[in-house]
Amino acid sequence: MTLLTFRFAPSPNGELHLGHAYSALLNRKLAKASGGSLLLRIEDIDTTRCTPQFEAGVLADLKWLGFGWEEPVRRQSEHFAEYQAVLDRLIRDDLVYPAFMSRGEIRAFIADSEKRGRDWPRDPDGVPLYPSADKALPVRERKRRVAENAPFAWRLDVAAAVSRIGKGLTWAEFTDETLSTTRSVEARPQDWGDVIVARRDIPTSYHLAVVIDDALQAISHVVRGQDLFSATGVQRLLQELLGLPQPAYFHHRLILGSDGRKLSKSLGDTGLAKLRDAGASPDDIGRMVGL
Template sequence: MTLLTFRFAPSPNGELHLGHAYSALLNQKLAEAHGGRLLLRIEDIDTTRCTPQFEAGVLADMKWLGFGWEQPVRRQSEHFVEYQAVLDRLIREELVYPAFMSRGDIRAFIADSEKRGRDWPRDPDGVPFYPPSDKALPAKERKRRIAENEPFAWRLNIDAAVARAGRDLAWTEFTDESLSATRSVEARPQDWGDVIVARRDIPTSYHLAVIVDDALQGVSHVVRGQDLFSATGVQRLLQELLGLPQPAYFHHRLILGPDGRKLSKSLGDTGLARLREAGASPDDIRRMVGL
C-alpha cells in the first residue's frame, strides 16, 4: 500500500502568519490521520526576495508549532538543473516561446487596443493577457534577440498546449477537511492566457517548479489555500504535457484579517513570530485558526 504524502511549501520572502500556520497544521493533521508522510519544501526560486534569514524564521516557526517533517528539506533554489531539463523539453516541443515585451510595452499595447474598442481579456487574478505578437516572431528573429541579451521570459503557448493535451482536463478535489468526499473539477488553463513558465535567468516559475517537485517527491495530496484553486488548471495542463502524475487536491479556507481580507506577510499583527513574542502558545495558534 502506497503511503499518502503531504507537503507544506512556504516561500521564505517574509515572516509566516496565521494563514501559513493553518495550512501547515492541517497538512500535519491529515498526514497523521492517514498514517502518511509529511514534507517541508522551501519554495525559494525568487532569489531576490527569498533570504536565509526568512528561511531560518520559517524553520523556527515550524519547530515551535510542533510541525515535524521528513528530512531532507527540498529547497527549489538547489534544483535549477532539474527545472532546466523540463524547460528544455517544452522548448524543443515548441510549447513555449520567448516573450520580449516589457510591462510598459504590454500596457501600451492594451491601451491602444482598448482605444479601438476592444475589451482586453484578463486572467482570474485580473492581470491582462499577454499580447500575441511575440508568438508570431520568426525563429531567426527570436534567436537574434536572445543572442543580444534582450530581456525575455518563457511563456506557455496556451493554445498549442491545450491542443497538444488533446482532451478535456480535470482534477480530483476533496470537498472537506476530512478528505472523505471528492468531486471532479474542470481545468480551465486557457483562462490564464500565455502564463510565464520560466525567466531568462531562472529556468522555472511557480507553476513549473511545483509540479516537478510534487512528482519527484511523490506527493499524493496537495493541501493549500483557496487562493490557488484556479491556478490548478494551469498545473494540470503542465502535468499532462510532461506525463507527470496527478495528485489529489484540497483547497482549504483562508484565514482572514480583521478587515476581511486574505492575510499578507506584511501584516505583522498576525505574524507567528510576533504572536510568539507576545506570549501565545502553539495551542493558542491552533485555537485561533480553528484546529
C-alpha cells in the same frame, strides 16, 4: 496499501502568519490521521526576495508550532538543473516561446487595444492576459533578440499545449477537510493565457517547479489555500504535457484579517513571531485558526 504523502511548501520571502500556520497544521493533521508522511519544501526560486534569514525564521516558527518533517528538505534553488532539463524539453517541443514585452509595453499595447473598443481579457486574479504579438515573431528575430541579451521570459503557448494533449482536463478536488469525498473539477488553463514558465536567468516558475517537485517527491495529496484553486488548471496542463502523475487536491479556506482581506507577508499580518513574542502558545495558534 499506498502511503499518502502531504507537503507544506512555504516561500521564505517574509515571515509566516496565521494563514501559513493553518495550512501547515492542517497538513500535519491530515497526514497523521491517514498514517501518511509530511514533507517540508522550501520554495525559494525567487532568489531576490527569498533570503537565508527569512528561511531561518520560517523553520523557527514551524519548530515552535511543533511541526515536524522528514529530511532532507527540498530547496528549489538547489535544483535549477532539473528544472532546466524540463524547460529544454518544452522548448524542443515548441510549446514555449520567448516573450520580450516589458510591463510598460504590455500596458501600452492593451491601452491602445482598449481605445479601439476592445475589452482586454483578464485572468482569474484580474491581471490582463499577455498579448500574443511575440508568438508571431519569426524564429530568426527571436534568436537575434536572445543573442543580444534582450530581457525575456519563457511563456507557455497554452493554445498549442491544449491542442497537443487533445482532451479535456479535470482534477479530483476533496470537498472538505475530512478528505472523504471528491468531486471532479474542470481545469481551465486557457483562462490564464500564456503564463510564464521560466525566466532568462531562472529556469523555472512557480507553476513549472511545483509540478516537477510534486512528482519527484511522490506527493499524493496537495492541501493548500483557496487562492490557488484556479491556478491548478495550469498545473494540470503541465502535468499532462510532461507525463507527470496527478495528485488529489484540497484547497482550504483562507484565514482573513479583521478587514476581510487575505493575510499578507508584505503587510506583516498576524505574524507568528510577533504572536509568540506577545505570549501566544502553539495551542493558542491552533485555536485562532480553528483547529
